[in-house]
Amino acid sequence: MSEAAARKPRPRNAAATKALLLEAATAEFAEYGFAGARIDRIAERAGANKRLLYVYFGDKNQLFDAVVQEQTEAVLEAAPMDEGDLRAFAIARFDYMLANPDARRLAAWRAFEQTKPSDAERGAFRARIEAVEKAQRAGRIRTDIPAADLFAFVLRMTESWLSAPPALLAAGGGDPLSAKRIQQHRAALEAAVRSLVEQP
Known part of the structure; x- marks a missing residue:
């Protein structure tokens, strides 16, 4: 050359x-x-x-929308809602949010600053709720709680430890994000979701 x-x-x-x-x-x-x-x-x-x-x-708004869309697609891929399995979804989403702290922070800013949902977000949540409704009709999960509410409860449970107040995290003693503590929380999360979604 x-x-x-x-x-x-x-x-x-x-x-x-x-x-x-x-x-x-x-x-x-x-x-x-x-x-x-x-x-x-x-x-x-x-x-x-x-x-x-x-x-x-x-512009900046469109760039933010592109970031939100990419994050929405990443979570959909990482935590699918196969057969309305809320237990598997909860564990997969917890693991994804744990491994991607930027996704956690972005979601917090998103809820605080930009309250109007994007088409991608609306579509993603609608698909999740429909999967829960389908599982309810099939008798796999409880039907006495509306699908949207049931999904909302589980969604927040997946973030309960990662978004807990620092004082609560410190109250347990030790490193709240140590491998041992994360394993304990993952098991607790799975048990809590199973208890919530099972037919009463």
């Missing part, structure tokens, strides 16, 4: 740049929320030109 050819800029990979910007935006929104996030910092995190962010995503 000639020296001139070596100095020539390589064509930008649009898909790779978009992925880097989305990853950087996820970290930025998770750390600062929507209001506190800055486009300049996102571009700097991604090592990309700020102009490309507007080219690929439009």
Whole structure:
């Protein structure tokens, strides 16, 4: 290769740049929320030109929507609702949120700052509720609690330990996120969900 050819800029990979910007935006929104996030910092995190962010995503609102959609799809994939199995869903979602602290922080900011659900979120929750309804009709889980309420209870249970107040986490003694404590909580979560969803 000639020296001139070596100095020539390589064509930008649009898909790779978009992925880097989305990853950087996820970290930025998770750390600062929507209001506190800055486009300049996102571009700097991604090592990309700020102009490309507007080219690929439009504006800050659309970028946030893209991050939310990606997170929604990631949770759907990590914690499916096969046959309305709320127990398996709860364990899978707990494990995903434990392994992805940015997802936890983003969900908290999302609930606090952006109350209008996206189409992707509405569709995801509707599909979950329909799976619970189907399991209820099949007699696999209790029917005296509406499907949406039952799912909401289980959803919050999956975050009960990870979002507990620091004083509560400290009250148990030791490291609340140690492998042993997480194993204990996972077993407790499974037992609690099973007890909740079983037919009375």
